[in-house]
Amino acid sequence: MNEQHIRLPEGSIEKTTTTLNLGPTHPATHGVMQNILELDGERVVSTEQTIGYIHRAFEKLAERRPLYQITTLTDRLNYCSSPINNMGWHLTCEKLLGVQTPKRVDYLRVIIMELARISDHLICNSIVGVDAGAYTGFLYVMQYRELIYEIYEEVCGARLTTNMGRIGGFERNFSNTAFEKIEKFLKEYPKVLQEFEDLFIRNRIFMDRTQGTGGISAERALNYGFTGPNLRAAGVDYDLRVQQPYSSYEDFQFNIPVGTTGDNYDRWLVRQREMWESLSIIDQAYRKVQDFKGKEAEVYHADAPAYYLPAKADVYTKMEALIYHFKIVMGETEIPKGEVYQAVEGGNGELGFYLISDGGRTPYRLHFRRPCFVYYQAYEELIKGSMLSDAIMTMSSLNLIAGELDA
Amino acid sequence: MNLSNEYVQQRLVEKFGDQVHSFEEPYGMLTFEAPKELNLKVLNFLFDDVHLQYRFLTDLTGVHYPDQAGRELAVVYHLHNLSAKHRIRFKVFTDIQTPDVYTATGLFATANWMERETFDFYGVNFVGHPNLKRILNVEEMDYFPLRKEFPLEDQTRIDKDDAMFGRG
Secondary structure, three states, X not given: OOOOOOOOOOOOOOOOOEEEEEOOOOHXXXXXXXXXXXXXXXXXEEEEEEOOOOOOXXXXXXXXXXHHHHHHHHHOOOOOOHHHHHHHHHHHHHHHHOOOOOHHHHHHHHXXXXXXXXXXXXXXXXXXXXXXXXXXXHHHHHHHHHHHHHHHHHHHXXXXXXXOOEOOEOOOOOOHHHHHHHHHHHHHHHHHHHHHHHHHOOOHHHXXXXXXXXXXXXXXXXXXOOOHHHHHHOOOOOOHHHHXXXXXXXHOOOOOOOOOOOOHHHHHHHHHHHHHHHHHHHHHHHHHHHHOOHHHHHOOEXXXXXXXXXXXXXXXXXXXXXXXXXXXXXXXXXXXOEEEEEXXXXXXXXXXXXEEEOOOOOOOEEEEEOHHHHHHOOHHHHHOOOEHHHHHHHHHHOOOOHHHHHO | OOOOHXXXXXXXXXXXXXXXXXXXXXHHOEEEEEEHHHHHHHHHHHHHOOOOOOOEEEEEEEEEOOOOOOOOEEEEEEEEEOOOOEEEEEEEEEOOOOOEEEOXXXXXXXXXXXXXXXXXXXXXXXXXXXXXXXXXXXXXXXXXXXXXOOOOOOOOOOOOOOXXXXXO
């Protein structure tokens, strides 16, 4: 028994705390990550997070890929809201290349990004419910995540790892079916969201489980680099869509919900409120898209022939289109020299792309600023002294996505 | 409160003189460089100064330039003043033989894992870091994989029997 893998507290003969390995593959972690918890009874004394179980060296891989092939890597960061990552990456490339996107493309992107935000928050909030013992909400709202995935499917053909859009716009225009599905979503989802909210928001058990657990002050949250809903739950109204609008977010009216205590309940409420705001943004964007008439309603990409694949018919008939097609597909387009940082408001917060180009065909260096990675280090501080079951709730209400954690 | 690139540059030059240099504005973001011994002084100044208040460390990462003798490794800080909505980029360079750079964990709790990641991939030794060990890679690893001397596998190699994966 002396060879057990436990750390004895300094100077003690007998170990008084229990070591518990939570993960790497534990149903409660919702992803591949490990926590080595030191427990005193049911109270958490300390924890050590071990990550990297699904590290795939994206930053290294990206150094050999032409820009358009990196989109598939970004899918696999936060796979609950891949389209936001895709659009963030396209925005980064467009900033570097100086490509101006038409308004209609911006609005279509906004629709997709807000749908992705809803599906991201929906997963997180319903999983918090599951961890508190309420499975019903989770099963119920999955129908509407399914509808969101159907819209993705209609737009790009994929559901989870979407690889959606291209540098300069989308690969094709949205089909009528896509618009019908968006309309259906706008019509039916509010009722479901309201019902889901009613199940939890004043539920005594849920409130008791979430209020006052996993809290963090605004100051600590900022020092820990929190962004997104987790920071806003602590009372800081920092949202990139307002602070540094991208993709024409400045054309929309919406509120930024903030909490006060930064605890699990506030995080849940902020995400819930954000879904309502996202719905309103989708509604506005959808109407703006409908306002485009005639030729304008056909625009779905920017005029950037060197980076955007030409139409297939042109490739067979026009010399120039053939050349561009070949150069893009073979990754032989030289990209301008420079360094650029572009961030978008991802499901979990500020998703940044730091791209250095030396004028070659591939990035010289690409770094992803992954919000999960940044705020997971605060986990120990969040759960110190709390119960084990609260620690699990805290983990799911932080919305940790292993793909984003490890890159 | 409004901050402009010119103002920040002027304040930095007033405070540090020639020590801060290479001011650039790629795509509008003020970028500058300082000797690595000064990194904490510069960060502290940017953090504490009443008018600057860059108190949010957005990102910290490394870059490897194998061709620049004596300054092969760069550590890049992205700082953000949230209330003035202003971002700046700050770089320090170090040689690869003694890649010692002072840690920023005293100022920013978030620098902890970011520095561990930079150490993990580039081998930058952050002096004073409370727990500088590998974070994403296995602990037994004895090299720094994002350095440029480790190329990715040649995509055209044919010596590998890899029929299951569409090659060979």
